[in-house]
Amino acid sequence: MPVRLHQGMAIDGFELLGPLHEGGMATLWRVRHPAHPGELLMKLPRVGYGETATQIVGFEVERMILPALTGPHVPRFVASGDFEDQPWLVMEHLPGETLRPLLDTAPLPPDRVAALGALAATAIHSLHAQHVIHLDIKPSNLLLKPDGSIALLDFGLSHHAHMPDLLAEQFRVPIGTAPYIAPEQVLGVRNDPRSDLFALGVTLYHLATGERPFGNPTSNAGLRRRLYQDPVPPRAIRPGIPRWLQELILRCVEIDPEARHPTAAQLAHSLQNPEQVPLTERADRRHRSGRWQRLKRRWQSAGREYDTTRRPADQLHHAPLIMVAIDVKHDDHELSDALRTAVQRVITSFPHARLACVTVMRQPRIGMETNIDVEGRNRHVRRLLALRDWARPLTLDDDANNSSPLTVHVLEHSDPAQALLDYARHNRVDHMVMGARGITGVRRLLGSVSARVVAEAPCTVTVVRAAHADHAALPAGNAEPLEPDSLAPQPGSLLDVDRAGADDA
Amino acid sequence: MRLALLADLHANREATTACLTRLRKLGFDQAVLLGDLVGYGAEPGWAIDTVHRMVEDGAFAVQGNHDEAVVKGSTEQMHEQARAAIDWTRNQLDTAQLAFLAALPLTVEDEDRLYVHANAWAPAGWGYISTPAAAARSLAATPARITFCGHVHEPALYHSRPGGAAGYFKPRAGFPTPVASSRRWLALPGSVGQPRDGNPAACCALLDTGKATLTFLRVPYDHDASAAHIRAAGLPESFAARLLAGS
Numbered sequence: 083m084p085v086r087l088h089q090g091m092a093i094d095g096f097e098l099l100g101p102l103h104e105g106g107m108a109t110l111w112r113v114r115h116p117a118h119p120g121e122l123l124m125k126l127p128r129v130g131y132g133e134t135a136t137q138i139v140g141f142e143v144e145r146m147i148l149p150a151l152t153g154p155h156v157p158r159f160v161a162s163g164d165f166e167d168q169p170w171l172v173m174e175h176l177p178g179e180t181l182r183p184l185l186d187t188a189p190l191p192p193d194r195v196a197a198l199g200a201l202a203a204t205a206i207h208s209l210h211a212q213h214v215i216h217l218d219i220k221p222s223n224l225l226l227k228p229d230g231s232i233a234l235l236d237f238g239l240s241h242h243a244h245m246p247d248l249l250a251e252q253f254r255v256p257i258g259t260a261p262y263i264a265p266e267q268v269l270g271v272r273n274d275p276r277s278d279l280f281a282l283g284v285t286l287y288h289l290a291t292g293e294r295p296f297g298n299p300t301s302n303a304g305l306r307r308r309l310y311q312d313p314v315p316p317r318a319i320r321p322g323i324p325r326w327l328q329e330l331i332l333r334c335v336e337i338d339p340e341a342r343h344p345t346a347a348q349l350a351h352s353l354q355n356p357e358q359v360p361l362t363e364r365a366d367r368r369h370r371s372g373r374w375q376r377l378k379r380r381w382q383s384a385g386r387e388y389d390t391t392r393r394p395a396d397q398l399h400h401a402p403l404i405m406v407a408i409d410v411k412h413d414d415h416e417l418s419d420a421l422r423t424a425v426q427r428v429i430t431s432f433p434h435a436r437l438a439c440v441t442v443m444r445q446p447r448i449g450m451e452t453n454i455d456v457e458g459r460n461r462h463v464r465r466l467l468a469l470r471d472w473a474r475p476l477t478l479d480d481d482a483n484n485s486s487p488l489t490v491h492v493l494e495h496s497d498p499a500q501a502l503l504d505y506a507r508h509n510r511v512d513h514m515v516m517g518a519r520g521i522t523g524v525r526r527l528l529g530s531v532s533a534r535v536v537a538e539a540p541c542t543v544t545v546v547r548a549a550h551a552d553h554a555a556l557p558a559g560n561a562e563p564l565e566p567d568s569l570a571p572q573p574g575s576l577l578d579v580d581r582a583g584a585d586d587a
Numbered sequence: 588m589r590l591a592l593l594a595d596l597h598a599n600r601e602a603t604t605a606c607l608t609r610l611r612k613l614g615f616d617q618a619v620l621l622g623d624l625v626g627y628g629a630e631p632g633w634a635i636d637t638v639h640r641m642v643e644d645g646a647f648a649v650q651g652n653h654d655e656a657v658v659k660g661s662t663e664q665m666h667e668q669a670r671a672a673i674d675w676t677r678n679q680l681d682t683a684q685l686a687f688l689a690a691l692p693l694t695v696e697d698e699d700r701l702y703v704h705a706n707a708w709a710p711a712g713w714g715y716i717s718t719p720a721a722a723a724r725s726l727a728a729t730p731a732r733i734t735f736c737g738h739v740h741e742p743a744l745y746h747s748r749p750g751g752a753a754g755y756f757k758p759r760a761g762f763p764t765p766v767a768s769s770r771r772w773l774a775l776p777g778s779v780g781q782p783r784d785g786n787p788a789a790c791c792a793l794l795d796t797g798k799a800t801l802t803f804l805r806v807p808y809d810h811d812a813s814a815a816h817i818r819a820a821g822l823p824e825s826f827a828a829r830l831l832a833g834s
Contacts, residue, residue: 138769142767142769142770145765145767146765146767149765150765164768164769169769243759244759244762244764245756245764245765246744246746246754246756246764247754247756248746248754248767248770
């Protein structure tokens with residue numbers, strides 16, 4: 083017999099303050115506890131007769147996964163237990179509102195859709211980096227917090243790579259929310275992180291056009307249509323949607339996960355840099371594909387196979403975001419070549435890698451001149467051109483699906499090390515490659531950019547030195563190298579500092 | 588409470604010492620030895636004395652098929668190598684050590700946990716749990732919420748499902764796996780003294796009943812030394828070779 087909940091009641095020290103939500107799957111109460119400060123939320127699944135097994139198992143799954151998650155993109159786990167036959171789970175009550183109400187005001191302006199998409203993709207990437215695939219991304223599970231970031235809610239259908247998947251083995255039916263479920267999920271695949279990108283694509287499509295790309299199927303046959311049918315292109319519904327946004331949304335909802343963005347971080351990066359999104363045929367598509375094409379896909383889908391042993395983080399490791407920091411002002415050909423060699427080595431080993439070439443334009447802290455704007459823009463453009471010129475000799479994997487994996491960025495900042503660190507952090511860069519300049523008296527006094535980046539970067543950093551013939555000769559009177567950059571053992575060698583995991587530990 | 592789980596020591600002193608050192612460092616309240624203290628390895632006397640002291644300090648220990656065979660002596664039906672190993676082991680042990688092995692129970696039940704070497708459906712029959720169907724059979728044979736077994740030498744975690752085979756999970760070492768209280772579980776920590784999953788590192792596990800998590804551990808140890816002792820004792824070369832390959 084389920085427990086009857088009422089205000090003022092205490093469950094394991096948590097005082098029930100008031101019901102928040104009576105959902106189909108669970109009841110939510112605001113609670114408080116003297117030992118746990120802050121706003122708290124208690125989730126109690128319905129356990130009476132007539133409740134489906136999925137929702138009970140879903141609650142078990144959330145109770146397993148939530149305690150293992152950390153960071154700003156998930157509610158913090160507080161406690162869980164069983165009160166007689168009634169299981170419960172207490173978590174942080176995050177402030178904010180989900181994206182659900184926005185559907186009623188859709189279509190939203192394209193810039194707003196892209197901004198929300200980038201926030202959601204960043205949150206999803208943080209989850210994937212913790213070995214979890216959400217598998218139920220939809221507006222009501224995306225919470226926009228007052229600090230402007232997005233948190234993910236409800237891990238009842240999620241998959242954790244290092245935990246038994248109670249749902250995978252219990253149910254041989256598609257598990258997800260019908261309008262958002264990815265084609266591979268329809269087939270019962272639960273280990274592809276790109277399923278979350280598909281569901282995010284459906285969300286962005288809806289926000290941008292005001293319509294659902296795949297409707298809201300209620301039958302299994304309806305769901306299976308996802309294996310071969312593509313949606314009406316967003317621009318056919320709202321011509322005001324820019325081509326780059328159509329490109330990104332349609333890539334999210336590609337039937338084959340391989341054709342989608344390799345990672346959520348790469349999608350976030352594209353949504354934040356629309357001017358650099360390489361446009362393919364998707365950008366100009368005006369109709370959904372014809373009957374013949376759909377029929378062909380239907381045939382192909384019958385024999386499609388998925389790797390069921392893959393784990394979410396594998397995908398992340400195959401598709402890193404590589405950043406190279408280049409000083410375009412100093413004409414050091416040796417170092418420039420050495421950097422290119424190092425970068426080429428990294429991108430060659432990761433066919434899905436994406437490369438961001440970055441330079442910092444020093445901006446004076448004070449003393450802005452009135453005519454600096456025009457001059458500043460010219461300097462900016464000159465640097466962009468210099469970056470492209472630097473990258474030209476690189477061989478990048480340029481297959482049709484993944485389009486061009488190279489972007490260039492000029493950052494303006496008074497503190498170059500800080501600018502590089504901010505960029506790496508904000509864009510979830512996996513690996514930064516940068517040069518160490520020669521040894522000069524000034525830098526010995528001020529400390530080098532690379533030393534600071536190595537010390538503080540949230541990712542792996544490779545510091546490259548050019549193999550100058552006279553490199554070994556230190557300035558007179560400097561027997562003991564004081565340079566932080568002298569960490570590099572030999573001229574021309576690489577110093578790898580692996581800080582992977584520092585972020586998600 | 589934190590429970591240290593050790594199965595299939597197989598008279599491997601280096602592996603047992605390495606596991607106990609790691610487990611003590613992590614901290615545990617009670618140890619459970621899941622059978623097969625002896626067999627294959629070169630230090631059966633040491634293994635029995637070590638476990639004997641642990642049992643005096645409150646540890647649980649159950650009997651395995653190798654322990655039973657050493658107590659009863661070899662029979663004509665046994666494989667030639669197995670017979671040689673059992674006879675050799677028996678000769679290494681004194682009466683007290685043999686008596687300790689003989690007195691080990693086949694099963695121990697403690698709170699909602701069952702400890703048994705092979706399986707719950709016929710502990711003395713030594714049937715293996717190497718498939719989800721066998722796991723389901725064992726889960727059906729006991730009301731215990733968590734069963735711990737040895738015998739198979741490969742780490743595995745099964746959970747009960749309504750009808751049919753049990754769910755199988757290949758554990759990841761060092762990661763606390765939640766074992767939800769709403770489910771019934773069957774856990775095989777893997778073998779301390781003779782791992783067979785291609786990784787020579789010793790296996791053991793740690794159950795935290797408060798947090799309801801089970802952490803499978805892999806502990807590298809000096810398997811060259813253990814193999815050398817096996818060779819020096821004149822035991823079959825294959826017993827030494829499989830420690831190096833973890834097979």
